[in-house]
Amino acid sequence: MKTLSTCEKGDKLKVIKLNAKSELKQRLISFGIMKESIIEVLEYAPGKSTIEVKVGKMRIALRAQEADMIEVEAL
Structure with a gap:
């Protein structure tokens, strides 16, 4: 299992599964x-x-704990 938080800057990935609880999952x-959505890793904070x-045309900042709940695979 590879999570979003373990990926490198510039990686393009496909979401396999969200392991978040209901409220965070809906967000x-x-x-x-x-x-099945495609995500590109743009930057990490220090x-x-x-x-x-980046998801579609939207840029989103996620906490490391949130990114740990998103299972991905490389494209």
Whole structure:
């Protein structure tokens, strides 16, 4: 299992599964992060506490704990 938080800057990935609880899962889906969506890793904050990703045309900053709940595979 590979999670979003373990990926490198510049990686393009496909979401396989969201392991988040209901409230967070709904928030991620509202941002377009759902099964089969494509995500690009743009940047990490110092210390990798947050990760900036691109989903469609939207840029989103996720906490490392949130990114750990998103299972992905490389394209």
